Amino acid sequence: MNDVIKLLNSHRSIRKFTDQEIPHGLLLELIKAGQAAATSSHVQAYTVIHVKDSDNREAIAELAGGQGYVASSAVFLVFCADMKRPTEASARTGANVERGMTEQLLVATVDTALMAQNVAVAAESEGLGICYIGGIRNNPEAVSELLRLPAHVYPVFGMCLGYPAHQPEVKPRLPVEAILKEDYYTDDSDHVAAFDDTMQAYYQSRSSGNKNSDWSHNLAPLFDSKLRPHMRDFLVKRGFTMK
Template sequence: MNDVIKLLLSHRSIRKFSDQAIDQETVNTIVAAGQAAATSSNLQGTTVIQVNNPDSRAELAQLAGGQKYVSTSSTFLVFCADVKRSAQACALQGGEFTPGMTEHFIIATVDVALFAQNCVIAAESLGLGICYIGGLRNNPADVSKVLDLPENVYPVFGLCLGYPEQDPEVKPRLPLDAVLMQDTYDESVLEAGIAQYDEHMRSYYRQRTGGKKDSNWSVEMKALVGKESRPHMRSFLHDQGFTMK
């Protein structure tokens, strides 16, 4: 196993950061590393908003459900899926942008995630810690107002960056054979994989909390997919131009 793979396997979210700033040149390098990721049909559907204004940071922390590290991390980036830039390029060529295609939504959303993960690897290789903030989708319309996002752009997630002031454990994952399948989807492996992982996670939570947290993965999944989740997303996306044709 080489050092890059060791780095990838050592990822954990960091939510407590030192006061040390990240200089702008380093931020630029991190974002340039993100740009180097693959992009479908060269769309380059990612725009990164670096939020420096303390009032905006405080507001976003609030909108993300009171995640204070959104305002206390050294750097906070919002990763936006952007087909506006391509639409403008299309218009330059006398073309007429075809809005609202589900496929464009997928391309841009995937582009953003590939780009962001490259940024994360670059940052972690420099000794920085990171935390993705999906909570921006709690109030995506208000987030879009704070960032002045135009139509055909939406905030997919945020990213906190800073020098770590904590050293949490790596979180266990599902067993490999419940995730990597051969030739066809094999439903028969799911039951054993979930059972094994539930046991693993139960002891992980117990150890981490001195026995206080008694949960496991399937309990977490019941809370996540056993009810409506951010039911505003559909209409928010529609209003933002992503009508899902």
């Protein structure tokens, strides 16, 4: 296994950071590495907001569900899917731009995620720790207002970056046999049952936050309610009308 693959396999979310700052030159290097990721038809449908204002960081920490590290990490970024820039560039050439297609939501969301994952890998290659903050979608409208996001731009997730002040275990993943299938989709409930045993053992032995649960029971509260039911109306209001 080469060093890059070892690095990828060593990922875990970091939520406690030292006071050490991230030099601006390094941040630029990470973002550029992000931009090097593949992009659908070269559309580069993303914008990253580097949130420096401490009031806004504290506000977003609360809006994301009380995640204090949003305010205390060395750097906090918000990754936005951005269909404004490419559609306006097209419109300036005289194109009769059709906005709000469902496909445009997918293209922009995927572009943003590919880009962010490269930033994450680049950051970890420099000894930084990161944590994705999907919690900004708890209150996406308030976050969008704080960042003055225009129409056709929506915040997909945030990311905390900083030098790690803890070393949590790497969390197990589903058996590769469950998620990789040959030629056709097949049932994998036996692999899920085995993974529930793995996670039961993990939750009981990990160094922090022991609990008696497994993968299936841990997910249940997520799907036993309407998950972020405001997202549809929010996206429509942003111009992602899902036509």
